[in-house]
Structure formats: C-alpha cells, structure tokens
Amino acid sequence: MSGKRFPEEFKIEAVKQVTEKGHSLADVANRLGTTTHSLYAWIKRYGPEASHHQAKSDESDEIRRLKKELKRVTEERDIFKKSRGVLRKPVRLRYAFIRAHQAIWPVRLMCHVLDIHPSGYYAWVQHPDCHQERRRKYLLGRIKQFWLESGGVYGYRKIYSDLRDDGESCGINLVHRLMKQEGLTSQRGYRKPRSRGGSENIVAANKLARAFNPTEPNKSLVTDITYIKTHEGWLYLAVVIDLFSRRVIGWSMKSRITKELALDALLMAIWRRSPIDKILVHSDQGSQYTSHDWDNFLSQHDLEASMRRKDNCHDNAVAESCFQLLKRECIKRKTYSTREEARVDIFEYIEMFYNVKRRHSSNDQMSPVEYEKQYKEKLKSV
Template identity: 40%
Template sequence: MAKRTFTREFKLEAVKLVKDRGVSMAQASRDLGIHLNVLRKWVKDVEADPVQAFPGQGQMKADQAEIAKLKKEVIKLKMERDFLKKGRGLFRQGVDVKFGYVAKHRGAWPVLMMCEALGVSRSGFYAWLVRPQSQRSLDDESMGLAVRQSHVDSDRTYGARRVWRDVLELGHRCGLHRIERLMRSQALRARPRRRAKPVDQGERTAPPAPNLLDRQFNAAGPNQKWIADFTYIWTAEGWLYVAAVIDLYSRRAVGWSMQTNMTAQLVTDAMVMAVWRRGKPGAVMHHSDRGSQYTSDEFQRLLEEIGVTCSMSRAGNVWDNSAMESFFSSLKIERTNRKTYRSRDQAKADVFDYIERFYNTRRRHSSIGYVSPAEFEKRAGLA
C-alpha cells in the first residue's frame, strides 16, 4: 500500500477538529482514518508552533531555513576556495584565457560561480562558446604547440629567447614577448641557474702562465683560442670528474675526458682528444685556470710538444675563464643537477649524450647568433 500524504491544510483542520470542536482524539482518528499517534503528534506540533507548524510542501521553519542557507553558503565558499587555489594565476589574464579555463572546468564547478570569481559575465561566456575563434587565437594555438615542442626537445631547459629562434625557424612570424606569453600560459620555464666551482687541493709544479686571453672570448677563426677547465658530478659510487676543451670560435666542445680522479691525466686526455679531433693546431692559445692539473709537468710538456701557447687566469679570478664556467653551468643546470646517478658509468653516458648529442649539435648558443656550434661551423664551411 502506498504511503498516505496529507497537506498542511488537512493537518490543521484535523487539529481544529480536536481542539476547537470538542471531538475526542480517538473519535477523530477513526473518522479521518489516521492513526491515533499521528493525530496526537499533529496536535503537539501546532501547540509548539501554531504559525509555522507543518512546513512541508517546500516550506520550512525559520531556523531550518537559516541552517539550510548557511550550508549552501559553506558549500559555495569551499568551491570558490578550491577554484581560486587552482586558478589563481588567471586574474591577470585576458578574457579569452578566463573563458577557456571556465569551459575546461565547467564539469567540476558551476559556471556561474567560476564567472563571478574571475570577474566575467556568464552570458559573455556562453556567447564566447559559440563565437568562432579569431585568427590570432588560432595562431596562438599553432604557435603554442611549437613553443612546447621546442621546450620539450631541449629537455625542458630552453628559455624564451632560444625557443623564439626555434619557432622562427619553423616559419612562424612573431616577437619575443609573444613567445614569453605563450610560455607563461603553459607554465614553461627555463632551468634556474646554480653555480659551483670545484676546489683544487693539488700542488703546482710549474709556474703559472700570464693571462694572454685577457677575457677576449671571441676568435676570428677555428683553432685559435681554446679554453679548458674541469668540474665534478656526484654519483652513488662517488665523484666523477669531467674535463672539457672549448673552441671559442664556435663554442664547440672539441675535447673532453671523464675519470674518477682529479689528476693531470684527466685534463691531458681532454687536450689529446681536442688535438685528435681538430688536427695538430698551428698557433692555438690554450687558456685555463691555475689548477695543479694544468700547471703539472705532464700537461705543460704536452703543450710544449704540440706547440700550444699557454694562458692562465689570474689567481682567484673566475671571470678570466667565464666562458668555460658558462659551459659547465649549462651542463649542470640543463642536465646533471636534476638527475640522480646510480653509478659513474650512468653519469658518463648522460654527460656524453649532453655534449655530443645536444650541446654540440642542437643547443642554440647566444654568443654565435643562437645557432648550434655544429651549425655555426657548417655555415662557415668547416663541416
């Protein structure tokens, strides 16, 4: 049997039958066909609150209505809090960006609430939904994909200037500020800089050479000025030392060596690789700091045998070899600082990949017109 329901008017008249017309509660119960306890409860409800008794059919007592109102406000405030926490970066964006965000998240939050929080109209949002995209928006979508691809291809290390060169090379016409905006909208950022210089604890066996380079970090041709240094990378097996030689003409890493010890053999092997790859240079200047590895008899004899002029930075002055510091800074920021190496062999493989497969062949270098060292040499007819 279906449950019987009674209107507020019926209940009030039933109570009046008992209270105002002198009919007994038992008799009224039998006449109306309702249970005695139900009728007794109706009478108590009217005695407790004659005005707001029986708030059914969409009606509610004042205290209940207030509680329901407060619950709705709490739910709304929680939604606004969660929404604003997720979309707090939108307030300085344009209307199209805000509407796009509302469209993307309208399954999670009410449209009206999101529009009010972002300061845009709901009618404007629905008009935007059916409005055809502008040509600039379409271009931003296409260009945004190219921006993201460039950033990903650089192992998420490129900033706006290098990404801009990649996008221009693909045929897009845009300015640097547009690339910066597109990168911000996709939360793409270059790696932050961190610098660290290894401490040389060795003993110098030969007097240091004068600073012939004198911070002139450019060269008119290849194999005229080489700069060198070494750094260290931590692995689970201990330190891995990495030495490199850079040709200042194209900024190419022409020689490198990786060993477990910080000895003269480390820098000697890097120099031997540079000579092997470039051929015996005619009149090249080799510049380094005054580390014991470079002032060692072994390394100095090698320079003398191949006819290389030795130049060294002044004592305690890292700026005299800042171009080399920049190379190792890029290596660490763009690759090794965010890796955990289980072994030295794993670190060696990753450093090799960075130097030979990215830095020399693909990475855009600001000092040579934002092209890679390999491309720069190719354009100069050296490749």
Template identity: 35%
Template sequence: MTRRRRQFSPEFKEEAIRMVLEGDRTVASVAREFDINASTLGSWVNRHRIASAQEERQALSGPERARIRELERENAELREKLIFLKKGGRLLRLRDSMTLAKYELIDAEKACHSIVKMCSWLSVSRSGYYEWRERPASATAQRRTLLAASVAEIFAGSHETYGYRRVHAALGRRGEHCSAELVRALMREQGLVPAQVRAFRPVTTVRGDFRGIPDLVSRDFTAARPGTKLVGDITYVRTWEGFLYLATVIDCHSKAVLGWAMADHYRTELVTDAIRMAAGTGLLQPGALFHTDRGSNYTSDEFGRFLTGLGIRRSVGRTGVCYDNAMAESFFSALKNEWLHRYVFTTRAKARRQVIRYIEGFYNHRRLHSALGYRPPFEVLNESVSAPTAA
C-alpha cells in the first residue's frame, strides 16, 4: 500500500519557522518535535529568509538600494584583500627585498586577483611591476634558481633524509660554495622536510660490571684506527610474517657497518654471524674491543667463547641507558626513520632487501656522516686503510 504524502498547512510551516528564527532552538530539535524531516524544515527556513530579504529591498527607496549595493561591493573587495594579504604575508616575510617579493607575489596571484587591485593593496606601481616582468633576472637570482635545483636534487638523492647541514656539505663537495642559512631558506621555500630522528628515553639503570664484563668505552665512540673499537646491537623490523631481527657491527673510527646479519629468530647465532662478517673484512685488529648493551645473547658464555677465539675483548654498558651504546642506537634510529618507516612489509624477504639497500647502497657508500665532517663512512675507511700503504 502506497503511503500518502504528508501535507503541511501554511500556518504549520509559519509556526515551525518562527520557532527556529525567534527562539534558541536548532532546526534538528524543532523537526524532531514536529515529526518532520530536518532537511525539509531547513529548506522552509532558507526560503523564508530569502523572501524576507527581497521584501526589505523592495521597501527601500532607490538611493538606499544603491547604497546597499555599494556597501556590498566594498565588503566583497575587503574580503578579497584580506584573503590576498593573508596568503602573501608568509611569502613576504621570507624575502629580504620587500619590493621584489611584492612583485613576485603579484605575478603568482594574477590568475586569482586583478593586477590593479594587488598593486594598490601592496602600495606598488603598475609600471614598476610591468618593468620588473620585462627585466631579465639578475645574476644573483639566476644563481639562486640553480642552487635551488641542486638542493632539490641532493635532497631527492638522499631519499629525503638530509637536513640543511648535510645538503650544504654535499653542495660543498660539488664545489658549490654558499652559506648554510641560504640552503636552509631554499629548502624551506621548496617545502623540503627531512625525516626526523626520534629521541631516546632512558629507563631503569643498573650500574657496575655485569658478569665480570666491564664498560671499556665510557661513551667514547671514537677510535684512532679502523677495526680497533666496534659497537653492536640488535633491533627488529615489523612484517606481516612476524619480526625480522637485525644485528650490526659498526666501526667507531669510520662509522661504517662492517658486519650485519638478519634472521627470524633472536638466538646467539644471529650476533655471531654479524661478527663473523665483520671479521671477514680483514679489518679487525688483534685485541679489538666490541661494545654492546647487556642483552642475554651478548653476555652469554657461548658468545664470550666465540669472541675469545677471534681475539676480541667484550665491553657492555649499563642496563636501560641507551647513551652507553648511543652509536649503535643512533644507527638504528637513522635506519628506521630515514628508510624503514616509509614501508609496510608483507614478508621478511622484502624487509631484508630494504635493510641491505640502506646499509650497502646508501649508508656505507653515500650518506654524509656529521661525525666524519660530512663524508661517507667508506670514504673515511678507505683513506685510513690506504694511508699506511701510501706512506
């Protein structure tokens, strides 16, 4: 059976509209009380407002209507001016030459606003603007444009991980000399924001030697030669198949990752595989020092015997103090924030490929390290290894 459409009398509509306009109630609450659709009541209210406005206009005399139209035009122009100046305020603050910045802003917004209006709002002449448009770019402007392109290229080549200091160092290695603040400004203008490393927070601290293993580093992560002081740690990478565990061995002199190993388990063989890879480079010196945290694998008797067989001494930091193994923690922070956090890994194999790509394809060979004077780890390592031979 077809439902009969409900009819509403003019008196009913007028009362419902009056309750919305003259009271403090919402359209929805009045609609619920009268058992009508809120959108229906809303359309009644809108039509009533339009009709009332037309009646008020018709009641006005000719000069009064003209004055209202003039005020509406002025109000619309003021709103347009406010929007334009609000949009241009940030751009004007970024530039040293205010007049040139105004011309650039007018040129950028000419599709949205009248050039005559914008020149008036910014207190510049139209003739000056048109002269600026015809004028060839200055040598400074041309160099700034070329530098901006180089900055964007270096930033993209770093997989969007470099801040302005590393980009500045990379420009210097290319022979482009400019200030770091100029690089910072160019990156800001282009919206180039690097990956940010997350801060560490220490937890419970346990002091003293652990199982007779001392702290032989005392937060000094420097070394005069490669292969004499190493740090290591374990982290995990989330995948849909479960965790992929990564163990690393990092050289304190060159900051290079000399050894790494990955597996789907956390057993001692994971860390021994990483040490074995580092030892296979032939760079480890007799009596080399290997520093870690107090993880059960690193403090186990099995791992101790393995290191003794390689002639490596053990060192551990305090429990819960990430700063005692800050160099290894810093590498994992860079790995995850600069690279891995961009991906969702469905399998361990895919995560493994990205870890190798970062370590061997980017970090060791190309990434500029601030502790090395903004040079790649392998460049410093190769210099140190070849120096005695050259002498």
C-alpha cells in the first residue's frame, strides 16, 4: 500500500480505533489496508496525550485495580500457554479443554480466551437422553456465537453461511427455526428522514441505467448522501461505492450538507483506487452533484457523470441499500449524544465490519474485500 495517500479525516478516525476502541495496531492496519508503520505515525500525530487519559485515583484503589488486572492477565497468559495447541483445533476440542481445566480457571474466562461463546460450551457438556436434543443445543450455541460476532445484526441466512463455512452440516430451515425459538433476529428497519431538493445546474443522463453488476472493479461507482440524527443535530454522511463488490471506497461526514461533503467522499475514493481508465460516477440530482465544482472535479479526474431520474430512487438502489443496512444494523441500535460519537461508530461499521467482514448476497455471501481479493486471484491464475 506504499505510495497511497489518505485524507486527514480518515487518519483521525483510524487512530480512534486503536486509542479508543481498543483494537490492536496490526489488526486495524490490516483491515484498513495500510502499514503498521504508517498507523503508528498517525497515532503519534493525532493520538491523545497520555495525561489526558490518566485518571487520578486513590492509591489504595489503584493498588487493588492493579492486583485484579495482574491476576486476570496472569490467568489469560497461563491459559494461552496451556492451550497453545488447541486454539486452532475444532470447537469441540476447545470445549474438551475447558471441561478438563474448569477446576483451575473460570469457565467464562477460558471461553473468552479461546474465542467461543459460553452457551455453546454449556450446551456441549450437557448430555440429554436424545441425540437430536444434544445436536440442537450444540448447534444453538454455535448460532449464538456467530450471531454475537456479527453484533446481533445477522439473520438466519447469513448465520447459515457462517455455519457451513465453519464445517457444520445443517439445514437452513433448522437454523431459522432455532433462531426464531431463541428470539435471535436480524436488525430491522430505520425510517429515512425526508431529503431536501436542490436547484438543478448541470444534470447528466442516466448512463448507468440500473446496470448494478459490472464484471470488474473500478468501472462504475455510485454515490449518495444520508442523514444521521444526534442530540447536537444532523450529521451528514456521503459515501462512494464500487458496484462490483459493493465496497465503500470513499466517505465523508460533516455537520452541513454542502458540495464539499460529496467532493471529499469522491476524493477519498480516487486516492484509494488510483484509477487508470474512465469511471462512471452515478448520483442523484441533488444540488451537490449538479454544481459546477462537481462537474469540474469529474472532468479533471477523467470521470463520467451519470444521474438517476428525478423522483426515482430505484435508479440508485445500491446506495439506498447500503444506507438501509447502516441504519438498521448500527445506527438504530444507539442514541448519539454528539456528532463525534456518531462519527466514530459509523467509521467502525464501514471500515471494520461492512467492508471487511459483512457478507453480501451479491458477492456470493463474501465480504467486499474478500470478493475483490478472489477476483484478483482469478486474474493471476488466468
């Protein structure tokens, strides 16, 4: 990824994933497609000073806290040392390890270290008379594990795909029935605020014509703007999506809905992709996209404009679908006090989950990053 440039807005939000969200430096760098050296430099430049994060406390309270932390770290270290050969084994072998060592360490701590859900373990250790009941409880534990790993947003179809990828043999109807019995559902619904129309300056034809499935990346992009409600007021989000993989390659968040909002999102997409050939950029007829600045930016970067027909949201269905998922799976679940709180959460959803982990039906149940990776591997093998 050397030679690529990232805007300051992207760097600030990336730093927060390490300093505020607690993700490891290597994990964040790998997911965002940058190097650990670059991310460390960003932290030195944009990260908070240590004095701002150190809370003053009573000496005895600090000693008790450190003793408790030392005990937890020591136990996790011992579990890792003891279970080094078990971590990459099937889940049932990790269950057996926990049962063999439950007199030494707490069960929930071992489940946390071995990355399994406690309910899956407890379902495994029970031995009901019926083999089908044992199988049902075991499968339910796995379902809960995958459902929680998705942040509680996956439905039965994507949970079924996770189970199959992990080697479980089961029917999709069984997964649906078990999730329904336990009340495990996908996150649904978010009412979109009514948008405001802008004056038309430069309107392009609908050249995309709903061709939402190009055969290669960097051919067709769609862009749009949505609203996120906070106690401080609206936060406006602009995104740019590559239609090939449905990956969000550009975004920008501001407190005002201006043409700079749309331009910054498209600029990030250009920086991340560095296109060589002409790309089609599809949008609505909002004032941000019909401005002369937008038209000049497209001309300078060899981009071709396309706009949906007026009052026809189906012409830009991919962007609408992306916003619907964002609001259903992330935003609706929380109430934001400030715009900054919403920015951090939305960045984490887009860059840490949606692009790199979330399965898409249009990508054969693969994430956008994995789908593009598979495409590149196919090109190399040809």
